[in-house]
Amino acid sequence: MSGQAENLPKRRPDRAALVVAGLLAAVAIWIAYSMTGLGARGAYARVGPTTFPYVIAGVLFLLAVWTVVEAVRGDFPEREPQDWPPVLWIVGGLVAQMLLLKVVGFSIATGLLFAATARGFGRGPLWMTVPIGIVLSLAIWFLFAVGLQLSLPAGPLERLIS
Amino acid sequence: MDTFTLLGQGLLTALEPINLLYALIGVTLGTAVGVLPGIGPATTVALLLPVTYKLDPAGSLIMFTGIYYGGMYGGSTTSILLNTPGESASIVTALEGNKMAKAGRGGPALATAAIGSFVAGLIATIALAFLAPWVVRFALAFGPAEYFALMVLAFLTVSAAFGDSTLRGLTALFIGLTLGLIGIDLQTGQARLALGIPDLLDGVEVTTLAVAMFAIGETLYVAGQGKRAQETVEAVRGSVWMTASDWARSWKAWLRGTAIGFPIGAMPAGGAELGTFFSYAAEKKLTKHPEEFGKGAIEGVAGPEAANNSSAAGTLVPLLTLGLPTSATAAIMLAGFQQFGIQPGPLLFTTNAALVWGLIASLLIANLMLIVLNLPLIGLWVKLLTVPRPWLYAGILVFATLGTIGANPSSFELGMLLLFGFMGYMMRWFGYPIAPVVIGLILGPLAEQQLRRALAISQGDPSILFNSWIAIVLWALALTAVLLPLWLRYRGKGKVLEQIAGDTD
Numbered sequence: 001m002s003g004q005a006e007n008l009p010k011r012r013p014d015r016a017a018l019v020v021a022g023l024l025a026a027v028a029i030w031i032a033y034s035m036t037g038l039g040a041r042g043a044y045a046r047v048g049p050t051t052f053p054y055v056i057a058g059v060l061f062l063l064a065v066w067t068v069v070e071a072v073r074g075d076f077p078e079r080e081p082q083d084w085p086p087v088l089w090i091v092g093g094l095v096a097q098m099l100l101l102k103v104v105g106f107s108i109a110t111g112l113l114f115a116a117t118a119r120g121f122g123r124g125p126l127w128m129t130v131p132i133g134i135v136l137s138l139a140i141w142f143l144f145a146v147g148l149q150l151s152l153p154a155g156p157l158e159r160l161i162s
Numbered sequence: 163m164d165t166f167t168l169l170g171q172g173l174l175t176a177l178e179p180i181n182l183l184y185a186l187i188g189v190t191l192g193t194a195v196g197v198l199p200g201i202g203p204a205t206t207v208a209l210l211l212p213v214t215y216k217l218d219p220a221g222s223l224i225m226f227t228g229i230y231y232g233g234m235y236g237g238s239t240t241s242i243l244l245n246t247p248g249e250s251a252s253i254v255t256a257l258e259g260n261k262m263a264k265a266g267r268g269g270p271a272l273a274t275a276a277i278g279s280f281v282a283g284l285i286a287t288i289a290l291a292f293l294a295p296w297v298v299r300f301a302l303a304f305g306p307a308e309y310f311a312l313m314v315l316a317f318l319t320v321s322a323a324f325g326d327s328t329l330r331g332l333t334a335l336f337i338g339l340t341l342g343l344i345g346i347d348l349q350t351g352q353a354r355l356a357l358g359i360p361d362l363l364d365g366v367e368v369t370t371l372a373v374a375m376f377a378i379g380e381t382l383y384v385a386g387q388g389k390r391a392q393e394t395v396e397a398v399r400g401s402v403w404m405t406a407s408d409w410a411r412s413w414k415a416w417l418r419g420t421a422i423g424f425p426i427g428a429m430p431a432g433g434a435e436l437g438t439f440f441s442y443a444a445e446k447k448l449t450k451h452p453e454e455f456g457k458g459a460i461e462g463v464a465g466p467e468a469a470n471n472s473s474a475a476g477t478l479v480p481l482l483t484l485g486l487p488t489s490a491t492a493a494i495m496l497a498g499f500q501q502f503g504i505q506p507g508p509l510l511f512t513t514n515a516a517l518v519w520g521l522i523a524s525l526l527i528a529n530l531m532l533i534v535l536n537l538p539l540i541g542l543w544v545k546l547l548t549v550p551r552p553w554l555y556a557g558i559l560v561f562a563t564l565g566t567i568g569a570n571p572s573s574f575e576l577g578m579l580l581l582f583g584f585m586g587y588m589m590r591w592f593g594y595p596i597a598p599v600v601i602g603l604i605l606g607p608l609a610e611q612q613l614r615r616a617l618a619i620s621q622g623d624p625s626i627l628f629n630s631w632i633a634i635v636l637w638a639l640a641l642t643a644v645l646l647p648l649w650l651r652y653r654g655k656g657k658v659l660e661q662i663a664g665d666t667d
Contacts, residue, residue, distance in 0.1 A: 083388030123552030150568035
């Protein structure tokens with residue numbers, strides 16, 4: 001990596017990498033802080049449930065500092081620009097499935113996820129992909145919930161066929 | 163009892179009709195999922211683990227090993243025909259294999275990969291059977307201090323030694339270790355980092371994390387590439403069969419690859435893909451047709467593919483005998499064992515001998531099934547590669563969430579899946595490796611347990627950690643694993659290490 005940095009003189013500090021460093025430091029402080037209330041007193045107090053977390057917190061903090069150094073020196077590899085709308089479609093599909101799973105059952109919730117992902121990769125229209133996804137998910141539900149006895153939440157559609 | 167008797171008894175277990183059926187389902191599912199682009203063996207195993215939940219432990223483990231070997235086979239098909247290896251261990255296969263496919267020799271490339279994998283799997287599994295009892299005897303002398311040193315060594319080789327940055331490898335590892343802290347502390351019953359959420363008291367599920375980071379993270383990453391990530395599938399034209407000269411050029415490469423891959427996989431350190439690079443380099447040096455390298459030399463497919471499979475069998479040595487996973491796939495397999503209350507380690511060979519030997523025997527059977535299944539059905543697997551990407555990734559996400567819901571039907575678990583999936587995406591984007599997170603999560607709590615046992619024995623005196631020669635050697639190796647790559651990169655020789663970047667496996 002250092003070889004690359006020498007060829008590109010004076011890259012500005014990588015601000016996103018600084019954010020990463022900040023997050024790492026925050027996690028380190030959080031671990032250390034939440035350990036203060038714990039601890040087995042007594043004979044083996046020094047090797048209680050807090051020893052290992054303190055070590056991890058300490059190293060995380062050092063890694064945060066190291067990340068700052070690399071960010072300032074521009075040592076992080078260059079990132080390709082991302083195409084955000086497809087990512088948002090998929091995340092949206094996952095959120096919808098998560099929120100609706102218990103309400104409308106496995107098939108409808110998962111069918112929505114299927115359609116949203118296909119949309120993210122440029123396949124539509126939704127009025128066609130949603131029904132396809134629901135039918136597919138219903139078949140999967142039947143195979144796994146009835147066949148392999150996995151506990152997949154049932155909704156109105158599942159109650160119709162079982 | 164000697165190894166042959168034990169292995170024979172294992173074969174009898176594995177040959178029971180119902181177990182044969184489980185093995186067949188396992189290898190078929192494993193190949194089918196493993197062949198999908200962007201899905202390596204680790205993801206395959208994580209995605210399919212829930213399928214085995216409702217079986218008895220023996221049947222489930224047999225199906226599971228079938229999935230593991232099947233995923234390995236499927237991965238090589240992808241890298242030959244698509245040139246986007248689903249796993250870093252197949253990068254080398256793609257180098258020559260994809261060139262062969264482009265030149266219309268995809269059939270022989272797939273055949274030499276499949277037969278090479280079979281030969282390697284056969285020899286390496288037998289080597290595993292003979293090496294394991296020996297390692298067990300050695301491992302019985304290990305105390306908590308030695309185990310802790312061994313785990314630190316595994317941590318550091320997995321995260322820091324290979325890949326393009328020591329910093330990012332170590333960061334990924336410590337993210338995994340942090341996640342491993344979450345939940346009830348087993349020795350004192352106190353909740354750590356659980357934020358008062360009851361769902362977190364049991365800790366973070368390894369399978370949830372693995373599926374999220376590999377399957378969902380990868381899907382989001384591919385989606386984020388937009389139109390750039392277009393791939394072409396090379397059709398298999400001409401004869402699938404290898405010619406006499408193909409055979410003549412392949413068989414030595416298979417054996418060399420096996421011999422190179424197994425010891426590297428069997429070492430209690432990370433980096434199974436290292437064997438494929440060494441094998442490629444060896445073939446390039448020894449070949450009588452140096453002009454073909456880079457343009458589709460069959461030795462360049464045969465050797466690395468054999469090395470890949472034999473080091474995969476090799477990683478089972480530390481996994482079964484020491485309970486030490488050294489690849490993301492092995493980490494998920496360890497999670498699979500734990501789900502049945504089985505803790506791999508030296509004791510497993512005495513307390514659960516029938517299960518262990520049944521497992522090793524079923525590896526042999528899975529291997530045989532794969533070669534029978536793969537050579538004639540290759541056309542079918544190739545069709546799976548041509549599934550359009552929207553349907554492919556939509557299907558992958560359906561299965562990824564299906565596994566999580568099947569294991570724990572709660573919106574909270576799906577939330578974790580989404581959170582870790584997004585984290586996996588961000589880590590890919592910033593160039594962080596993923597495997598150390600998974601290994602840190604599963605191995606962290608085990609390492610802490612050994613550390614606390616050691617310190618409890620010495621009443622808090624840390625010098626016990628360096629009290630034996632074994633421990634000191636292990637510490638020295640661990641230190642080398644961090645410092646040597648740093649020095650190499652500082653000297654500007656980092657390119658070699660970059661190529662050995664451990665991404666999926």
